Amino acid sequence: MKHEAKEDRTMRGLDDKTYRKRTSALKALKQDCWLCRKPIDYTLPWRHRLAFTADHVQPRSKGGHLYGEIRAAHRSCNSSRSNRVTTIDQPPKTALNW
Template identity: 45%
Template sequence: MARNPRNGRPYRQLCAAQRALGLPCWWCGEDIRYDITGPLAGRHRDAFTLDHVLPLSKGGDLLDPANARSAHRRCNSARGNRTGPKPNPWASRRW
C-alpha cells in the first residue's frame, strides 16, 4: 500500500518552513491567521495552508520550495487546480 506523501517528514518540514516566513496569502494578499493550529486549522477558513503555484494535478512538485506558497484555506480551496489569472469576483458567470 502506497503511503500518502503529505504525511511524511519532508512535506511537514516544507509546511513548517513556509509557515515560519509569516507571509500574507499569495492569492488575496490579506494576512493569514498563523495562530490557528491543531484540529481547528483543518476547518478554519482563515488558517494557513500550503498552496502550490503549479497544482499537483498539472505536474507540480509536492516538495519543491519554489512551488510552495502561503495561502488561506478558503483561497486555496476556491482556486482549485487553476493556473491562470485570479478570477474577477465582480464578473458574471457565463451560462
C-alpha cells in the same frame, strides 16, 4: 474514520517528512496569502477557512511535484483556486477595475 484520513494523506504524499518540514518553514515566515494578499491568522486551527495552508504554485494534479514551489494561502483561497494555474504576479481580485 480518522484512520482513513491518515491513509488518504499518506497516499497524497502530504505525510512526507520533508514536505512537513518545508510547510513548517513556510508557516514560520508568517507571510500574507499569496492569492488574496491579505494577512493570515497563524493562530487559527488548521480546519478554519482562514487558516494557513501551503499552496502548490503548480497544482500537483497538473504535473506539479510534492516538493515544488509552495506559498502561504488561506484555506478558503487555496480551496477556491482548486487546481487552476495562477501566476505569481496576478493581481488580487477587486470589485472594480482601477
